[in-house]
Amino acid sequence: MARPDAGIDAxxxxxxxxxHLALMLLPALVVVVMLFGGGLxxxxxxxxxxxxxxxxxxxxxxxxxxVLTDPDFIQSFGLTLYVAAVSTLLAAGLxxxxxxxxxxxxxxxxxxxxxxxxxxxVPHLVIAVAVIFMLSPAGxxxxxxxxxxxxxxxxxxxLLVNDRWAIGIILTYVWKEIPFIxxxxxAVLQNAGGELIDVGRTxxxxxxxxxxxxxxxxxxxALGAASLIVFAYTFGAFEVPFLLGRTYPMTLxxxxxxxYSDIDLMARPEGIATGIVIAAVVxxxxxxxxxxTRRARKRGIVL
Amino acid sequence: MGALSLKDLxxxxxxxxxxxxxxxxxxxxxxxALLGPSGAGKTTILKVVAGLLAPARGEVIIDGQVVNxxxxxxxxxxxVFQKPxxxxxxxxxxxIAFGLKMRGDDAARRSRAVxxxxxxxxxxxxxPRKVHELSGGQQQRVALARALVxxxxxxxxxEPLSNLDANxxxxxxxxxxxxxxxxxxTTLFVTHDQAEALMMSQRVALLLEGRLRQVxxxxxxxxxxxxxxxxxxxxxxxxxxxxLHEGHFECDFGRLPVTAADGNGHLRTATxxxxxxxxxxxxVDLPDSFAGTVVRTRFEGMATRAWIRCPFGExxxxxxxxxxxxxxxxxxxxxxxxIRVFSEASSSE
Ligand SMILES: Nc1ncnc2c1ncn2[C@@H]1O[C@H](COP(=O)(O)OP(=O)(O)O)[C@@H](O)[C@H]1O
Ligand SMILES: [Mg+2]
Numbered sequence: 001m002a003r004p005d006a007g008i009d010a011x012x013x014x015x016x017x018x019x020h021l022a023l024m025l026l027p028a029l030v031v032v033v034m035l036f037g038g039g040l041x042x043x044x045x046x047x048x049x050x051x052x053x054x055x056x057x058x059x060x061x062x063x064x065x066x067v068l069t070d071p072d073f074i075q076s077f078g079l080t081l082y083v084a085a086v087s088t089l090l091a092a093g094l095x096x097x098x099x100x101x102x103x104x105x106x107x108x109x110x111x112x113x114x115x116x117x118x119x120x121x122v123p124h125l126v127i128a129v130a131v132i133f134m135l136s137p138a139g140x141x142x143x144x145x146x147x148x149x150x151x152x153x154x155x156x157x158x159l160l161v162n163d164r165w166a167i168g169i170i171l172t173y174v175w176k177e178i179p180f181i182x183x184x185x186x187a188v189l190q191n192a193g194g195e196l197i198d199v200g201r202t203x204x205x206x207x208x209x210x211x212x213x214x215x216x217x218x219x220x221x222a223l224g225a226a227s228l229i230v231f232a233y234t235f236g237a238f239e240v241p242f243l244l245g246r247t248y249p250m251t252l253x254x255x256x257x258x259x260y261s262d263i264d265l266m267a268r269p270e271g272i273a274t275g276i277v278i279a280a281v282v283x284x285x286x287x288x289x290x291x292x293t294r295r296a297r298k299r300g301i302v303l
Numbered sequence: 304m305g306a307l308s309l310k311d312l313x314x315x316x317x318x319x320x321x322x323x324x325x326x327x328x329x330x331x332x333x334x335x336a337l338l339g340p341s342g343a344g345k346t347t348i349l350k351v352v353a354g355l356l357a358p359a360r361g362e363v364i365i366d367g368q369v370v371n372x373x374x375x376x377x378x379x380x381x382x383v384f385q386k387p388x389x390x391x392x393x394x395x396x397x398x399i400a401f402g403l404k405m406r407g408d409d410a411a412r413r414s415r416a417v418x419x420x421x422x423x424x425x426x427x428x429x430x431p432r433k434v435h436e437l438s439g440g441q442q443q444r445v446a447l448a449r450a451l452v453x454x455x456x457x458x459x460x461x462e463p464l465s466n467l468d469a470n471x472x473x474x475x476x477x478x479x480x481x482x483x484x485x486x487x488x489t490t491l492f493v494t495h496d497q498a499e500a501l502m503m504s505q506r507v508a509l510l511l512e513g514r515l516r517q518v519x520x521x522x523x524x525x526x527x528x529x530x531x532x533x534x535x536x537x538x539x540x541x542x543x544x545x546x547l548h549e550g551h552f553e554c555d556f557g558r559l560p561v562t563a564a565d566g567n568g569h570l571r572t573a574t575x576x577x578x579x580x581x582x583x584x585x586x587v588d589l590p591d592s593f594a595g596t597v598v599r600t601r602f603e604g605m606a607t608r609a610w611i612r613c614p615f616g617e618x619x620x621x622x623x624x625x626x627x628x629x630x631x632x633x634x635x636x637x638x639x640x641x642i643r644v645f646s647e648a649s650s651s652e
Binding site: 192195196198199200201202203204205206209213214217218220298 | 353354355374375376380381382384386388390391392393401402404405406435449450453459
């Protein structure tokens with residue numbers, strides 16, 4: 001934030017020029033472009049109908065058209081959007097609460113910080129299995145409810161897995177993403193939060209006003225960026241809805257996988273076209289997250 | 304409008320005492336400098352006055368009311384911090400209007416108050432600027448404006464100029480003095496810079512290691528330090544022992560007439576400031592003088608500091624004579640009216 005840095009910045013910015021830099025980065029760029037760009041290009045070509053082995057050689061937008069107008073695709077798209085949006089919003093809201101609570105505690109109690117990092121290392125798959133174990137009609141919670149006399153048989157237990165509202169999927173994502181968002185927020189709060197809050201207090205802001213006018217704007221770029229990343233992930237992730245979702249409608253990634261691995265090779269381009277739609281949504285979320293981060297840096301907020 | 308009274312404050316961090324027995328009264332509209340080296344506890348005291356920190360013991364009284372139990376947002380005191388700490392997600396206008404908005408002033412009133420304070424702090428026209436587009440000095444002025452606009456009873460300033468370069472600092476001092484006297488806000492101004500404390504305030508309170516050592520006018524602290532440590536903080540040196548006897552201080556340098564009347568017959572410590580010692584390079588120039596030899600010198604611009612060996616010890620002299628060389632013989636004279644005899648027999652020195 002301090003302006004004196006600007007002078008130093010200008011003077012030390014005597015590194016390689018833009019062209020020089022591009023040359024130095026060329027080998028890395030080639031690898032990235034070949035791997036990702038090449039893969040994407042092949043994908044796009046296949047989606048456009050170029051699959052010589054199956055006798056499909058003419059390029060056309062037919063598959064994209066067919067996918068985008070398929071009512072099942074619309075259903076899947078809606079479900080995916082719903083799962084990603086709801087889990088992201090829930091995780092974001094709970095993370096704000098968690099980060100504020102932890103920010104108070106973590107100063108005194110470093111262990112809290114550490115414990116909170118543990119879920120980051122657990123794969124989604126493991127959590128999905130754990131959710132089945134806990135929440136399915138034959139799961140631990142249902143049995144405990146029966147044992148406690150809350151319900152008479154396990155079948156009365158509400159359907160939380162492979163259910164209509166994708167509750168199992170959402171719970172898995174929320175549980176898994178809260179630590180990620182929370183730790184991003186904590187980093188910001190511990191850097192800038194405390195002093196600005198003190199300023200707010202002496203400028204007569206009460207607790208709610210401090211949250212609304214200082215804390216929220218301070219964490220907003222980090223919250224936005226983290227949430228978009230979580231949204232992108234949950235929109236594109238396959239394993240959790242594959243395990244915990246219903247057979248109809250499927251989320252887009254599951255739908256894409258089913259089509260791509262169909263024995264009918266004609267379904268393949270549609271699978272890939274779906275994959276590219278997913279990639280586009282994910283890319284948009286990531287680009288927006290980047291823009292938010294850049295804007296925050298410009299204001300001197302450390303992310 | 305506001306008087307501030309601090310009574311017997313004791314402040315701890317994690318049971319570790321940081322400030323002890325601190326009492327200070329500041330009159331309505333007065334500007335008092337709280338002076339002390341880094342780590343003395345100055346910020347800590349300001350935070351207690353602001354309400355950001357609770358004292359272990361003692362009272363904070365604003366306008367006759369004990370405010371210990373009131374949170375910062377309910378106290379009529381505003382603090383300007385060492386760093387500007389502007390809200391990065393607001394522009395200059397929004398930063399300055401923040402307190403007014405929190406207080407519930409309507410938009411028209413806010414913008415009128417902001418315009419006025421922008422002019423007063425010489426920020427006119429910068430209102431719509433983003434914070435990161437301002438220079439360090441401008442940022443600190445916005446921080447000041449943001450506090451002043453609330454017209455608090457008490458203004459607390461924690462080394463607001465320490466991050467600015469020398470020229471800008473001088474300019475800001477003038478600005479703060481002008482604004483303070485114009486708005487007549489009771490101000491506690493913290494600084495570690497003794498020159499700044501002397502020029503900025505009507506009274507100076509010197510804090511050393513968490514204890515208030517002396518309160519008084521700038522002249523008092525500079526010319527009549529309470530003890531050798533206070534004298535040393537203000538750049539004093541040249542401590543020597545002697546005995547008070549019938550209005551004279553009898554020491555190695557002679558029988559010097561002094562004004563310290565009490566303590567007849569007692570051993571005392573005295574001091575003379577380096578710039579008060581008279582120095583001459585030729586013996587005829589100086590009556591009542593004694594001889595010395597230059598040990599080393601340091602050129603300091605307006606003056607030269609010289610360490611002079613005398614028959615009774617070494618003296619530090621600040622002189623306009625810039626052509627001194629080590630080994631040179633000089634004559635020194637201690638003007639009796641410049642000698643300060645400390646009232647307590649001091650063990651140090
Ligand atoms: N949050 C804190 N926890 C523990 N000790 C502190 C804290 N803040 C300051 N101190 C200690 O209290 C003393 C006074 O600090 P401070 O009031 O900041 O001094 P100053 O403002 O005069 O430089 C210092 O020794 C400092 O190390
Ligand atoms: Mg300080």
